[in-house]
Amino acid sequence: xxxxxxxxxxxxxxxxxxxxxxxxxxxxxxxxxxxxxxxxxxxxxxxxxxxxxxxxxxxxxxxxxxxxxxxxxxxxxxxxxxxxxxxxxxxxxxxxxxxxxxxxxxxxxxxxxxxxxxxxxxxxxxxxxxxxxxxxxxxxxxxxxxxxxxxxxxxxxxxxxxxxxxxxxxxxxxxxxxxxxxxxxxxxxxxxxxxxxxxxxxxxxxxxxxxxxxxxxxxxxxxxxxxxxxxxxxxxxxxxxxxxxxxxxxxxxxxxxxxxxxxxxxxxxxxxxxxxxxxxxxxxxxxxxxxxxxxxxxxxxxxxxxxxxxxxxxxxxxxxxxxxxxxxxxxxxxxxxxxxxxxxxxxxxxxxxxx
Numbered sequence: 034x035x036x037x038x039x040x041x042x043x044x045x046x047x048x049x050x051x052x053x054x055x056x057x058x059x060x061x062x063x064x065x066x067x068x069x070x071x072x073x074x075x076x077x078x079x080x081x082x083x084x085x086x087x088x089x090x091x092x093x094x095x096x097x098x099x100x101x102x103x104x105x106x107x108x109x110x111x112x113x114x115x116x117x118x119x120x121x122x123x124x125x126x127x128x129x130x131x132x133x134x135x136x137x138x139x140x141x142x143x144x145x146x147x148x149x150x151x152x153x154x155x156x157x158x159x160x161x162x163x164x165x166x167x168x169x170x171x172x173x174x175x176x177x178x179x180x181x182x183x184x185x186x187x188x189x190x191x192x193x194x195x196x197x198x199x200x201x202x203x204x205x206x207x208x209x210x211x212x213x214x215x216x217x218x219x220x221x222x223x224x225x226x227x228x229x230x231x232x233x234x235x236x237x238x239x240x241x242x243x244x245x246x247x248x249x250x251x252x253x254x255x256x257x258x259x260x261x262x263x264x265x266x267x268x269x270x271x272x273x274x275x276x277x278x279x280x281x282x283x284x285x286x287x288x289x290x291x292x293x294x295x296x297x298x299x300x301x302x303x304x305x306x307x308x309x310x311x312x313x314x315x316x317x318x319x320x321x322x323x324x325x326x327x328x329x330x331x332x333x334x335x336x337x338x339x340x341x342x343x344x345x346x347x348x349x350x351x352x353x354x355x356x357x358x359x360x361x362x363x364x365x366x367x368x369x370x371x372x373x374x375x376x377x378x379x380x381x382x383x384x385x386x387x388x
Contacts, residue, residue, distance in 0.1 A: 040151045053349060057372060060349040062188065062219075062326050064248040064297070065368040068283075072293060076286050080279075089278035094285055098256065101288045104232050107261040110268045111276045115218055115242040115255030119182075120146050121270040122238055122257065126212045127152050127179045134173045135182040136165055138189055138353075140216065143182050163190060163320055163357040167198045171205050181206055184216045186223045189328070189353065189364060191321030199227055203237070212236040221246040221298060223323035231258040238263070243284050245325060246297055252280030300369045301325060308365075308373040315381065318359055328353065328362040332384050335361045346379040 058065055067073075095106045102109070112118040123146045127133055130153055135143050137156035147154035157173050159165055165187070174181065181202070186193045194202070199215075206213050215227050217239055231239040238259040244250035254276055257267050287293050305325075312319050312329065321327040331338050335352040342348045351364040365376060 040149055044148050057348045059366040060351050062366050063250050065372050068248045076283055088274040089276055091276055094281040097285050108232050108258055110257045110264050112255050113275050114253045115240040116142050118240045118255055118257035121267045122214050125266045131179040132177045133180045134178050139184055140188050161357050165192050167201050174205055174209055176209055178211050180212045182214045186219045186323035191324045193223055193323050214238045216240045218242045218245055219324040222325045235260050247287055249280055249283055252277050254280035254284055304370045304373045305367045307370045311377045325367045327365050328356050330359045330362050335363050338383050341383050342379055348379055
């Protein structure tokens, strides 16, 4: 008998297949400059025909990653980008029709996966001042809630949670027996982490990716951290050889060469400092405490600026509606200073003339 899952039939998805390679890409939170070219060439120099021909082996890299995180391999599950880990956690720790609570706006795949598997996603909206008080989250946590999803920092809003705030949230989740997922895709742009809870508590997970600061979005690699008794259930969803050999090779070289990572952080911080100073000098309202992205309120039509930025300046950015009191804003990825200078030059020229 033919069958089509109604959850898939009714699922609304938009797939962006636009060509982006010839643009300055400030639209998807990637590192626009990427890793140093000499570093890329060095790593590729170690690639042999056998390396390419064989299935990827994960044990060695998992051991390298565990050492870096000061834990052991039983607390970790490698995945093909952290989105895969998020999907498995939703599958394993929520039921059909189960209640999932998450802050919105946020990473859209949380809601996509919830709909895909017939879960009930309950959104927690921001205040008009673009704030997310812990009390607001706690109001949505009921005895029927099975999973709470948080991002620290949150994409796209850029807000973060303090240690005290998370302890309050965790206490409520334990009382109501709610599994907690903290996505830390943007961890290195904001160093505070809740990783220690994932490594010591039951039913607390942290997901991370190598796509952002590590600049490996094209390779697809992430991981889930959690208690071994919980990680084993996430691992059961993994297909054999689900992670990319090239991604693990590059990630290992970065982890074992601290200067690469410190240089990436330094270049980012210089670019962010320049951008914030330039926005303040020209009196642009903006929003974004942490992460490698920022909302900017332009003086003229945001959607037209996005269009002209692409057509006339070769720069890709996005527009977002209903950003609290700011209204419709530009959404810009933060990168090295030279890229931020190019963006600001274009913004000032476009925003000072009729579009």
